[in-house]
Amino acid sequence: MINLNAGAPKAPLAEQWSSYKANCRLVNPNNKRKLDIIVVGTGLAGASAAATLGQLGYNVKSFCYQDTPRRAHSIAAQGGINAAKNYQNDGDNVFRLFYDTIKGGDYRARESNVYRLASISPEIIDLCVAQGVPFAREYGGLLANRSFGGTQVSRTFYARGQTGQQLLIGAYSALSRQIAAGSVKLYNRRDVLDIVIVDGKARGVIVRNLVTGEIERHSAHAVVLATGGYGNVFYLSTNAMGSNVTPAWSAYKKGALFANPCFTQIHPTCIPVHGEFQSKLTLMSESLRNDGRIWVPKAKEDVELLRQKKITPEQIHESKRDYYLERRYPAFGNLVPRDVASRAAKERCDEGYGVGSSGRAVFLDFSDSINRLGVEAISARYGNLFQMYERIVDDNPYQTPMMIYPAVHYTMGGLWVDYELMTTVPGLYSIGECNFSDHGANRLGASALMQGLADGYFVLPYTISAYLSNEIHTPPIQTTLPEFHTAVHDVNDRLSQLKGTKGKTSVDHFHKTLGKIMWEYCGMSRSESGLQKALGLIGELKADFASDVSIPGGMKEYNPELEKAWRVQDFIELGDLMVRDALERKESCGGHFREESQTPDGEALRNDEKFAHVAAWEFKGDGASPVRHREELRFDTVKPSQRSYK
């Protein structure tokens, strides 16, 4: 059993981070110049980390698969970023943000990391404003806030519905400034395929140049992974098409533990799937549930008529509609948390009450609000969302109810990291969505942007110096070391194997099949028997992929199918680990609903006695079963309680 010690400073919770900073070992400016750092990914976490490390004087190499760092998927975040500024004087403070995050995560996150996140949050807003991020403002010229995700205070800063875009452009501009200054070197259109370990320490990466197909070696004194989440294991998700697990997966295979892989967040308000060729799901902001009522027909005859388009939803009489969230959760109604709303929609559709041509959709109806507040008021609140919906679905939500269905949105699991954000491999760090640390089993709205930027701007630049202070005598790492040769050899082998398979089935076909398995058995609701079945199906899929995948094009050229093949092969293996993790966690918590663990009236039942821990998986070789390690979670400050929304 590996002893998983987070290594938080021995101080009262509120003083841990200041105590850490006061005692942290630093690297002097002359020595920083001699140290190389690789940062993989240029989203909020990666761009902010690379920019800040460059400012500090390190030699930074930044990698992204996109054509430019500004396109990383952080850009798609809509809602906002939380910060305990208390500008509204409504009782917010660091402790309350910390408390909300721990509770929202269903008591499966680490207190020390979450407290630090909350305490750093105000500084993020200061920095972003100084960078020129055009946050929403009041007429007096000060910053505006809104409430979000059921919290009792207004602490969310936003830039219309494009907060992620504006924050990412801020981080990208800071990164561009460092690239111009020569402290950061950018490598775009590169896939990081392997992590190189020398004498037990992370010392470099092997990458494929996506334009030329060349395999390149890059070395450094430390490697930082900021490669985002793995929601694309489900094929259909709100992630970008290129979002992938590959760098994190190669870290796992090189000895970094992978924590809580089964913790995924399924967002309740997305536009439903329309057909077999659908490639991507689009999120509609959670705020719609403030004024929309969710329902399905009470009678199956009506469901049938709707599917055949013989009647329209408006024709179904009020008494024949089932407002199931209001029925099941009278206290919170349509405003129950994301996980509860998603599961309830699935339950209705499973019972055969789903609407839309596929039967996998429920109505989100604004007619009551429009009657009460008027079209103009609703348009002022949601105009851009209604327009987006109409563009995609070709229905006018002012006249007919929207159709929505849950979709995979965020992954709370990721590489295990300690208080310093270092994985179990010395010198290998993981920040942002790529790690597991701050959101437990369920992430609150507007907290992902906060975590990415906290890690990159304010946490990693301190904690990495503790490690690098011991590396000042290490000369630049040579890429001619045998470890680099071996890694390049392995990468080339795997590429040739993929290319040489000469099967008949396209990569996308395997990806879709994997997605269906994961969605069916390891999605919103999981059971012992379903997960066992999934394990078998994934095993078969893995074998089929190895013998039957078809990849056109050459190795030494731009070849998107080859890129996808590598990523999908990793996703298949990750899928297997997610299912194993879900099998072992015999409790329901946050986004993870285990059918065997529910209250008599069908609600999620957590089991703190047996599962108040982080499950961190160790790779034991291809074909061997991975080993599950535990980091016990201690709640000294917040006392766990069962969530109830009745």
Next chain:
Amino acid sequence: MIFTLKIWRQKNASDKGGLVTYKAEDVSPDSSFFEMLDQLNQQLIAKGEDPVAFDHDCREGICGTCSLYINGRPHGPLKGTTTCQLHMRSFRNGETIYVEPWRCGAFPVIKDLIVDRSAFDKIIQAGGYVSVNSGGIPDANTIPVPKPDADAAFDAAACIGCGACVASCPNASAMLFVGAKVSHLALLPQGRVEAEHRVQKMVATMDSLGFGNCSNTYACEAECPKEIAVTNIARMNREYLAAKLFAEKEKQISFTL
């Protein structure tokens, strides 16, 4: 739905390239343009042919990765819409659709429909930022910003860097892209500090990269998927002129001293 597609195929940067005709059949009107191309690519893969390469990522109209010159218009026929948000119901059944890459000397073709837009990164690196470090920043509410200024800065900052403005311009000018960034930062007190310097460096870099000049056709505004206004170009010109005059004055002062 059925479509005849005339798609630009070009093996790599040095290949000459040309249009190739394909048939897309059994396309759902609810498919996005890319889902239609995905469908075509699956057929090509099944036949052992090289699929059509195109840039795409978020598929929700915000990352700016997608491009495509569709029937002679960047991002196709719909106003204020990126290619990834374009659906096949916007085309007539049986229509012939021409699909080409962005055409501009500063954006060389990498393969098929994919072009290299790193020239935009170089322009931003020349000054599209506020020179602040992460740390030691005063409270965010220390400097109030009038709401109309913040809103106008946001409108300019909504640029997704896709390059449609350049592709639509008969001169392949990048003035809308650069004007949007100059405006975004010049409108905010935080960006004002370096405004003179920024505009000169960004314009000089833009010129050096081979982009053309603006001749006021306004095609960029008409085709911009984020509907960035040409007033941003006017603001950049004003900023540039003021900066140049300021620079002259500075030279004279230092000469007299």
